[in-house]
């Protein structure tokens with residue numbers, strides 16, 4: 492369930508197919524996840540999980556795998 | 571019961587430095603126009619007191635106090651996290667908090683420099699950064715930055731203040747470009763000579779000198795600036811971004 496919500500947030504935030512959302516997907520690994528896409532992704536994750544990231548976490552969130560670890564700090568997870 | 575008419579009904583509006591002066595006038599006008607206003611001051615007591623005064627003056631006004639020092643980045647961050655927790659959205663940020671510390675350039679101390687830049691520019695920057703993140707979620711918002719005529723044209727004895735207010739303009743232009751695609755508008759207001767505590771201590775001769783340059787022959791009122799803030803907060807300015815509105819009675823025509 493949580494995993495589905497994470498995939499949905501990534502897919503909607505980056506406007507990519509859900510199939511592309513794997514742990515390995517990383518910042519600048521695809522055209523859509525550039526710095527502009529990153530901010531939309533952050534908004535999408537924050538809305539989905541009703542949280543507000545610290546700026547350091549916004550900067551550090553560099554892959555789906557890292558996103559899971561960061562989300563756990565905000566009480567979302569474990570995945 | 572909350573108010574159901576006005577230009578800002580349904581909008582959550584945060585105004586920094588709203589305990590007195592221009593910020594207070596903005597808070598009052600936005601509350602009159604139906605906004606749910608978050609009044610920022612540096613302590614919770616003063617914030618609550620300001621909110622209560624406005625609620626007492628305006629029946630049905632929705633006004634809450636929120637305390638933080640705009641120059642304290644950690645406090646700014648927690649305040650915006652609290653706004654997210656309690657209100658879920660932010661429609662308008664008015665970056666009004668500011669300080670004036672005059673000094674000839676040879677007498678500018680490091681602490682004066684740091685205090686003015688941290689409050690006037692740093693505070694504006696960090697509040698805008700956090701606001702932009704809240705507004706990006708709802709794909710709408712208006713950020714209004716209080717610059718100054720001094721940020722555009724400079725003034726002797728105000729090198730640091732002028733630079734801090736010019737920095738606010740650079741920030742405004744850049745954010746307007748960056749946040750436009752998210753439907754977040756960013757504009758600045760550059761007041762001229764407005765009657766508040768900030769200008770109250772000016773020597774008579776200096777006042778007279780400034781007044782000679784004001785074509786409309788009167789000193790501005792805080793409510794004059796609040797009118798421009800209302801315009802930029804409302805949907806009447808829905809297609810206005812990256813602009814600087816001078817509220818100066820014709821000082822720079």
Ligand SMILES: NC(=O)c1ccc[n+]([C@@H]2O[C@H](COP(=O)([O-])OP(=O)(O)OC[C@H]3O[C@@H](n4cnc5c(N)ncnc54)[C@H](OP(=O)(O)O)[C@@H]3O)[C@@H](O)[C@H]2O)c1
Pocket residue numbers: 586587588589590591592593610611612638639640641665666667668669670689693716717718719760761762763764765766767768769
């Ligand atoms: N008055 C003018 O002629 C004029 C002209 C051009 C631009 N402006 C700009 O307009 C804005 C408002 O000016 P004003 O004339 O209303 O000034 P003011 O009467 O001196 O009020 C300034 C407000 O900012 C607050 N403030 C200062 N530092 C703060 C901080 N670190 N955190 C939170 N709040 C803080 C003050 O709170 P406290 O009560 O706690 O001190 C006060 O409420 C300023 O940005 C100013 O530079 C004014």
